[in-house]
Amino acid sequence: MNYDLNIEQKSSTGAALRKMLQFMSSEKKELYLAFFVMLLNAGITMLVPYVIGYTIDHYIKNSDYKMLMTFSGFLFVLYIIWAGTEYLQTKLMGGVGQRMLYALRNQVFEKLQQFPVAFFNQNKSGDLISRINNDTDKVNQFFSQSLMQFVDSIFTMLGAAAFLLAINIELGAASLVPGVCILIFVQLVSGWVKKKNAGSMKSTGGMSAEIQESLQNFRTIITFNRRDYFRKRFDEVNEENYKAAIGAGLANNIFTPVFTLFSNIAQLIVLAFGIYLITKGQFTVGLLISFIAYVQNFYFPLRQLAALWASFQTAMAAWDRIAVILSLEAPAEKVRELNVKSLNFGQSPLLEFSNVSFAYPNGKQVLNDINFKMEQGKTYALVGPTGGGKTTTAMLIARLYDPTEGMVLLHGKDIKQFEASERTHEIGFILQEPLLFTGTVKDNILYGNEKYKDFDEEKLMEVLQHEGLNQLVQRFDDGLKTKVQANGESISLGQKQLIAFIRAVLRKPSLLILDEATANIDTVTEQLLEDILKKLPQETTKVIIAHRLNTIENADEIFFVNSGSLQTAGSLKNAMSMLLEGKRAS
Numbered sequence: 001m002n003y004d005l006n007i008e009q010k011s012s013t014g015a016a017l018r019k020m021l022q023f024m025s026s027e028k029k030e031l032y033l034a035f036f037v038m039l040l041n042a043g044i045t046m047l048v049p050y051v052i053g054y055t056i057d058h059y060i061k062n063s064d065y066k067m068l069m070t071f072s073g074f075l076f077v078l079y080i081i082w083a084g085t086e087y088l089q090t091k092l093m094g095g096v097g098q099r100m101l102y103a104l105r106n107q108v109f110e111k112l113q114q115f116p117v118a119f120f121n122q123n124k125s126g127d128l129i130s131r132i133n134n135d136t137d138k139v140n141q142f143f144s145q146s147l148m149q150f151v152d153s154i155f156t157m158l159g160a161a162a163f164l165l166a167i168n169i170e171l172g173a174a175s176l177v178p179g180v181c182i183l184i185f186v187q188l189v190s191g192w193v194k195k196k197n198a199g200s201m202k203s204t205g206g207m208s209a210e211i212q213e214s215l216q217n218f219r220t221i222i223t224f225n226r227r228d229y230f231r232k233r234f235d236e237v238n239e240e241n242y243k244a245a246i247g248a249g250l251a252n253n254i255f256t257p258v259f260t261l262f263s264n265i266a267q268l269i270v271l272a273f274g275i276y277l278i279t280k281g282q283f284t285v286g287l288l289i290s291f292i293a294y295v296q297n298f299y300f301p302l303r304q305l306a307a308l309w310a311s312f313q314t315a316m317a318a319w320d321r322i323a324v325i326l327s328l329e330a331p332a333e334k335v336r337e338l339n340v341k342s343l344n345f346g347q348s349p350l351l352e353f354s355n356v357s358f359a360y361p362n363g364k365q366v367l368n369d370i371n372f373k374m375e376q377g378k379t380y381a382l383v384g385p386t387g388g389g390k391t392t393t394a395m396l397i398a399r400l401y402d403p404t405e406g407m408v409l410l411h412g413k414d415i416k417q418f419e420a421s422e423r424t425h426e427i428g429f430i431l432q433e434p435l436l437f438t439g440t441v442k443d444n445i446l447y448g449n450e451k452y453k454d455f456d457e458e459k460l461m462e463v464l465q466h467e468g469l470n471q472l473v474q475r476f477d478d479g480l481k482t483k484v485q486a487n488g489e490s491i492s493l494g495q496k497q498l499i500a501f502i503r504a505v506l507r508k509p510s511l512l513i514l515d516e517a518t519a520n521i522d523t524v525t526e527q528l529l530e531d532i533l534k535k536l537p538q539e540t541t542k543v544i545i546a547h548r549l550n551t552i553e554n555a556d557e558i559f560f561v562n563s564g565s566l567q568t569a570g571s572l573k574n575a576m577s578m579l580l581e582g583k584r585a586s
Ligand SMILES: Nc1ncnc2c1ncn2[C@@H]1O[C@H](COP(=O)(O)OP(=O)(O)OP(=O)(O)O)[C@@H](O)[C@H]1O
Pocket: 121, 360, 361, 362, 364, 366, 384, 385, 386, 387, 388, 389, 390, 391, 392, 393
């Protein structure tokens, strides 16, 4: 399955908006309330010019100061209510925006947890971080700051248009013509603006991936004196980002001058046509003042919409980048119900590859129609040249990947039928490059261990002693309390492997995979590890991947993995000559 998030997604604004509103369904109550408050706000904005025009025509002309004061008082109350509704709108929508940001980040993060290894191979973590941090915030900004203004502007405009047409249909229609031109313009350029914003966000994602890569690999960069090279690379992506941002800024700002020009034209039309009507006795000064105010009420929100429209297009482009993650289907973790306890352990081989073929998502075919069985309690070795496919085979055993064809069977059942918890309980994997989490050695040893997770240091030490693992803990300055950094810089590679070893062995899996697990460990400690492995329950199956053939002397069976095939080597001598032949052939 292709998990590449950067494959261009083409969703219409309407479809994106519908999905977004679906996402907001839990905020219905707040949205309705905000909507009502906004209607009130727009209603007041609508009413004010009419009240002013009415007062001029009826009370100023006749010098009726009592009624003038009454109407002034009425206007004052309207202004107070208007200010209250403004405040309430901001408060309500600010809450909606923040809650949406919170839920969106949670959902995206949760979704990321469901994806298989292939997803993370295809997408750069820097870009994913940018989507979770920056893009979700762009959506939030739209909801908390712009949405209500956006809807408010549309309502005010519609109301103003209704008043304009009601006061004088001809003058009203003439004043609205420039507005129609603006709508056509918006329709024409919106797609382009959204594309420019999407491009800018993509380059921000790319820049964040670049930063992440250089920070993660700082040791290699310093060792090879490649700082200038990375500076140059960063400069390039930064420049690309700068250009994309300038492009998006220009696109976003194109609306303002066009909107202003057309609204000025509308004012001009009204003035000229209005004065002409007054001279003909078909219109009053008071009505013209109201009319100009309504034209302003129509065109001012329209000008505001120019800025808001850009924010809307930015939010839509950001939403697309988030929605593509949410819409990706994670593969079913488990295909059918299965009760592991009911399995007839021991009758079928512990693990079996049945006609397994595998290609990486980039198309690289690594295994072709592989068949082998692994029995309980035996030790297997996978040997072969570098890049031959040993780690890939191990990853298929642990279901870090699913075969493209064929089936991996555990206890005679498709491995996909097992719950993740059951599978990880059965299979332990010590990776070539063990990954640790920030915390202590103890935290890392107990990572994912349900049985001992609540044990204190003393009790855990007793367990470790019982398993013969306590001597390994002595290899750390502060024992179980030794601090570990997520990037693993605070401890040696060999120490990392020791933690991974203790972590895997303590879980007592039925099948333990050791992928070059002792490559960075001194010979004395390696001997200690071997003794510990010997002490594992007899029924534990071990799969050892090693380049140093002396580490697999005691294997019951040796598989030679190379160029898509897996063959039984028979003896260590055979394996050696197969390796040499492979070398000669290449
Ligand atoms: N994530 C990936 N995407 C694409 N191709 C990959 C990926 N990981 C490995 N490969 C390719 O698959 C092939 C087998 O790799 P694998 O890691 O299984 O080899 P290996 O026998 O374990 O090598 P080594 O002895 O160096 O650990 C290699 O040619 C490698 O380039």
